[in-house]
Structures are given as structure tokens and as C-alpha cells.
Amino acid sequence: MSMSLAAETPSRAITEPYRTRRTFAIISHPDAGKTTLTERLLAAAGAIQSAGAVRGKAGTRSTRSDWMEMEQQRGISITSSVMTFDYDGLTLNLLDTPGHSDFSEDTYRTLTAVDAAIMVIDAAKGIEAQTLKLFEVCRLRDIPIITFINKVDREGLSPLDLIDEIQGKLALDLTPVLWPIGQGVDFHGYLDLLEKRVLNPQGKPIAEYNAIEDLLDNDALIEDPVFMTALETLEMATAMLPPFDLDTFHAGHLSPVLFGSALKGIGVAELLRTLGEWGPEPRPQPAIPAPIEPADEKVTGFVFKVQANMDANHRDRIAFVRLCSGTFTRGMRLKNVRSGKDMAVSNPMFFFGNDRELAEQAVAGDIVGIPNHGTLSVGDTLTEGATINVTGIPNFAPEIIRRVRLTDHMKTKQMAKALSDLSEEGVTQVFRRVVGADWIVGVVGQLQLEVLSSRVAKEYGVPITFESLNYEVARWIESDDPKELERFIAAQKMNIAEDRTGAPVFLAQNAWWADRAKQDFPKIRFLTTKERH
Secondary structure (H helix, E strand, O other): OOOOOOOOOOOOOOOOHHHHEEEEEEEEOOOOOHHHHHHHHHHHOOOOOOOOEOOOOOOOOEOOOOOOHHHHHHOOOOOOEEEEEEEOOEEEEEEEOOOOHHHHHHHHHHHOOOOEEEEEEEOOOEOOHHHHHHHHHHHHOOOOEEEEEEOOOOOOOOHHHHHHHHHHHHOOEEEEEEEEEOOHHHOOEEEEOOOOEEEOOOOOEEEEOOOHHHHHHOHHHHOOHHHHHHHHHHHHHHHHOOOOOHHHHHOOOEEEEEEOEOOOOEOHHHHHHHHHHHOOOOOOEOEEOOOEOOOOOOOEEEEEEEEEOOOOOOOOEEEEEEEEEOEEEOOOEEEEOOOOEEEEOOOOEEEEOOEEEEOOEEEOOOEEEEEOOOOOOOOOEEEOOOOOEEOOOEEEOOOEEEEEEEOOHHHHHHHHHHHHHHHHHOOOEEEEEOOOOOEEEEEOOHHHHHHHHHHHHHHHOOOEEEEEOOOOEEEEEEOOOHHHHHHHHHHOHHHEEEOOOOOEEEEEOOHHHHHHHHHHOOOOEEEOEEEOO
16 A cells, blocks of 8 residues: 655745745634634644633633634634734735624635635534535635544544545545544544654654555554554545645645644644645736736735724724735835725734734735725725726625614714725625615625624614515616616616615515516616625
């Protein structure tokens, strides 16, 4: 039996600074262990002293990535967070994303800003619904994926069954990097197929080998039936799986797979090593009129996220910008292509959860926070002057539509400010009907409404409630025939609203009425997604 990984480790002798960047997200179904893995990666890289707990006993430090009060109370990720830290001569930009499907829009936009993803799978549950959705988003952009099968220290599906399920449901080739020796109460350690060594459950090396057959000469190992079973399953896996190929991985068609336990720290250091050695450097960014190459000298970047009130004492508003090319320096003037206006970036920041430090210089692949007062929105492209628009950052049609009720009418202005801020941030979509002055919000899931009301009350001091409307469907409308669009709007005036940019939106009572409108007005396009620029 033989095991080889046909991969070359990239040289660290790099002249262009952007080549040392690894910008990646962690994606998973809720409760698969994503935020716990984030903390363990930070600890393994030396970025924090000890990993925090998502849910823990009194006195346990909370996680760095889940910094919002509501996240810590519920034990879930509500908003994407950014952690920039150094590891082995590299600068890593880690984006921890919400796993809950109600916050999938935030996760989707975050995935536009990364060059790779770590997909976390629960060993007992396998591929779950939200994992599948997020994987499809990665596939649309050919994002390379490293697979981390979590919780091998608990009872779960066998490694071969998990590999079969991943390959079957995701149509993704796999190559094992860490292979478990048993599971649950019979977990006896793991094989590191890259470094060619055997480790005990605490991560301590207990044997090394040149060819895996050499381990059959180790009496202590072959007397363990759990170890022998692991060797047999590994032999079957390597017989049916392709060897690792770096180019195929970077194209998004092959995934290295590691078995471990985020909670126990098993396999975390090896995951970090795999990311550092094989993870892609910054990739070209889709844009109009042409993709942006990271080696381009002129600075370009785009806003993939806006977060209001990270510092509640100062009512701040931070636009998170993924740099696509050039070398950005503090004080540089950049053009907002959407507005056509220049802005001086005086206090750019690097982030570590909600902690921050001044960014004097940044390059392609880096994530920079830019404080602003409403001048930057999600989807904005920043350049040194060229008219370039980054693409692939859409809004999705909401699945829940509600009218906002203000309990204190003296705070109408504050409510308008709150809804405007949070819509630019991507927490909700806000519509105003053409007839009437109703404030209408649209969200993907019910939990978004809870977050919205909680944040408006806590951050803006405005208590709001929601009430049902006679609408279930919202669609952006457009047409190549302006007169036909005007005719439709006139005919449906009571059911027309505008989004935050002034684009027309058709509100339908249900899917049947939406389909009927399509039939009656074939020249109108009814859009479920709308590009943000």
C-alpha cells in the first residue's frame, strides 16, 4: 500500500508582498463547530493565548469572532467578522461567517472577498442543508475548498461513508491529508499523510515512516486492532481517490480533507499548515470592463460589508474593503466609482474581531476597514481613478416582507436613520411604497427580524415592531422598453415600491400573482437578484 501527495510546497522567497496573503472564510452548517475552529486556528497561530468558548461556563472567555452581545447570548454567529494575523511568514485574513441560513446574504457577500474556504462538516451529520448552499456559492466562483471533518472524537459516520457522501452530494474530488485512527471512545490518534507520521490523540508524534507499509513493522501499532482497521480504510480511500494536485485544488475541483476535533484542538495545527502551504494567493477579481489582476500597480478594492456601531460609544460605521490590486497607503485618495467622488482614507484599520489597529499600508488580499459616515455602501468599488466596477455582489429578493411599526412617533427621524444604516450594512432591505409612506423591510429569515429590532433598539434607542402585509413576493423590475416599464408601474401603482437606491420593486400578494404579472407583461424582467454597485 502506498500513499503520496503530489504537491509541491511553494517557496517563501517572495518579492511581491501580496503573494504572502491568504484570505479565506470558514463555512459550515450551524453547530458544526465553525466558530470553535476559528478560535483554535487563532490560538494555533499564536494570535491569541487561549481559545474562547461559544457556549461556556462562567469565567470562560468568549470568542473573538462572535463579539456582538446577541451572538454571545445565543451562541451563534450573526455577522461576519474579520481577523488579520501572521503565521509562518504569511499574513492571514480570516473571515468568520454566519452559518445560520437566515444570514446567508452576509455570508454570500463575504465569500466574494475570499480566495479560499475551509468547509467544516460534522462527522456525525455529514453534509447538511446550509453546507450544501454555501458550497454551491463557492462553486459559482470556483473558490478552492479545504474540508475539515470535525468531531472525530465523538461517534459518527465512518471516514469512507463521509468521503462517499461528500463526493456524491458535492461532486468534489477529495484527497486525505489527516486520517483518523478510530472515532469516538475508540479514537486513538491520526495519521499525518503530509509529514508521514502517526500522532496520538494529544497530537504527539509516536511514529514516522517513509512508505506507509513501514508501519506494519511497528509492533506497538499493529497490535492495536483500531489502528489496523484505520490502515485498511485508508488503503481503500487512496485506491479510489486521486492524488493531490495543486492546480486542480486552486481551480476549485479538488479538496484536501482533514479529520479532527476543533474543541480538542485535534488536527488544527495541521489544518493551518495546509492552508499556509497550499492556500492560494490573491486571485483575479471579476469586474467590468475586465478582471482585476492582483499584480496591477493601481489600487482597486471593493466594499463587501458595512458594519455600524462596532464601537457603540462613538457610533462608528466601518466599510470593510477587500483590496484587489496595488499598494494602498494611509492618507491615499480613492475614487468611489458609484458616486464619482474622491475620498481621503485617513484612518484605515486592520481588524481582529472588534479590536482594531491603524493600517499604514496594505496590499492585494488584505481586508481594510474604512470609517465613514454613510459615504460607502456594500458593492462600492474604490480605485485610484479608473472607472472599474467589481461584479458578483448581489442583493437577494426577500422571503419575508413586513411593515415597520414605530411605537414612539417622535423618533421617526431616528428610525429612518437606523433603517438606512442597517440596509446599507446588509442586515435588511428597506422599501418605500410609491403610494403611502410606509417603511417596509424585507429579510431572508425570521431571525433577521429579531436582530433588526434588537439592534435598532440598542444602537439607536428606537423601539420598533413589525406587522404583516398583504405581500409575500418582492421582485425588482426592469425592461429594455422604458415605456413598457412606465405602463406596468402605472398599472400596478399600489403594488410598487422603491429600494434604497430608488430602483422599482414589484410587491405581489403571492407567487401566483407574480407569475400572472409575468404573463401579462412579457417585456418586463422580474428579478430575484440585483447587482450592487
